[in-house]
Amino acid sequence: MRTISHEELYTAVSNLVVQANFNLPDHVYQALSTMHSSEKKPLAKETLHILLQNATIAATKHIPLCQDCGSVIVFLQIGTGVTIDGNPEEIINTAVADTYRSHYLRPSIVKDPLFDRTNTGTNTPVFIHTDIVEGDSLAITVYIKGGGSENMSSLRMFTPTADIEQIIDYIVATVKQAGPNPCPPLFLGIGIGGTADVAMLNAKKAVLQKEPHPNEEYRRLEEVILQRCNTTGVGPLGFGGNNTVATVRIKEAPTHIATLPVALNLNCHSLRYRSTIL
Amino acid sequence: MKTIDLHTPIPEHDLQQLKAGDFITISGTIYTARDKAHKKIAELVTQQKPLPIDFTNAVIYYAGPSPAPPGMPIGAIGPTTSYRMDAYTEAMLSLGVRMFIGKGFRSSEVKKLLVNYNAVYCSSFGGAAAYLNQCVVDAQIVAFEEFGPEAMYKLTVEKFPVIVINDMYGGDLYA
Structure with missing residues (x-):
């Protein structure tokens, strides 16, 4: 049985949070760029141009792509041959809270949907979905979804x-x-x-x-x-x-x-x- | 694209010339307010308590920015979806607001109110929040600091780009 340390998981989640919030994935940038080339209407073309510029500014000046830094959704695929040193839910939530604070990402989660809409201030809890798969590795996806x-x-x-x-x-x-x-x-x-x-x-x-x-x-x-x-x-x-x-x-x-x-x-x-x- | 450059307070004749689909830029002062600030302002009006700012001829921006990193006046600052503020729009108009900036559809009720009050609804560029950050020169919290990202900010902006969605004659770019 392979063991993944607390630090390894924490660091991986933290890095994914930063990359996701500041760097648009290449294929997404490419899709916007292709649409920009094909768009005929001037306002639509200008809009796509602004969205492409937004991605460049976000990456180079380290400003979040969107002020809505989302709900954090995490998909885990945990191999049957792997174990995590610690409670993965706790580690992931701590990594997200710390990273949102240290990178000036907007916290957008409220405590209770009806009776106490106070911002938790940490953008946690994270919403985690887990699949158990074959193998001895842990696949992690951090997905940022705006309201x-x-x-x-x-x-x-x-x-x-x-x-x-x-x-x-x-x-x-x-x-x-x-x-x-x-x-x-x-x-x-x-x-x-x-x-x-x-x-x-x-x-x-x-x-x-x-x-x-x-x-x-x-x-x-x-x-x-x-x-x-x-x-x-x-x-x-x-x-x-x-x-x-x-x-x-x-x-x-x-x-x-x-x-x-x-x-x-x-x-x-x-x-x-x-x-x-x- | 051809743009119309406006400065706050936006003169009456400049507001009157705006048509749905125009690309305009705004320089000067705009105020952020989103869900919680609207609810609070409506409460203050009902209770006849003092308001945090003078809304006469104000431009209101539906936005909840990300925190300012060191060396920047504000963080990412794109528009939030406007329909959630529909229920409070008449109160804001009656206080003197002449322009709202957000993104997305308004109710048919709000569109009628804009005509009645000679006000304009514009969309900024949703999800272009790092780009829009570059147009903000200064940001000060003027009310509701306890709401965190939903606090009310006074923004000093330079050529902040928006598209006119609903003009004061009933024109609607989304229609």
């Missing part, structure tokens, strides 16, 4: 006999209705199948998949949804244009004979995440 785009999340429980057109219509209508609110161009994550909660979680995981779906039918569906969303005219930041959605990613799961959940995670143009393997 404005999270508010546009959606779940619909379709009947199992619903046809794909109905599902596409629902997705496109949700993106159109959200309009400027979630800060498009969006990275759209779709969870299909499982139970309601699994679909929502898969929508979160889907958005972090760099590559299109490996299965051809799902890949084609991703492409159709992308094309349809980009005919809505919402455009960058809702100012109009052809670039409303940057990428569409689907993560499916087996489901009950009576159900067909479809969950949507609308991520803003500032897709902030970083991963590492210990």
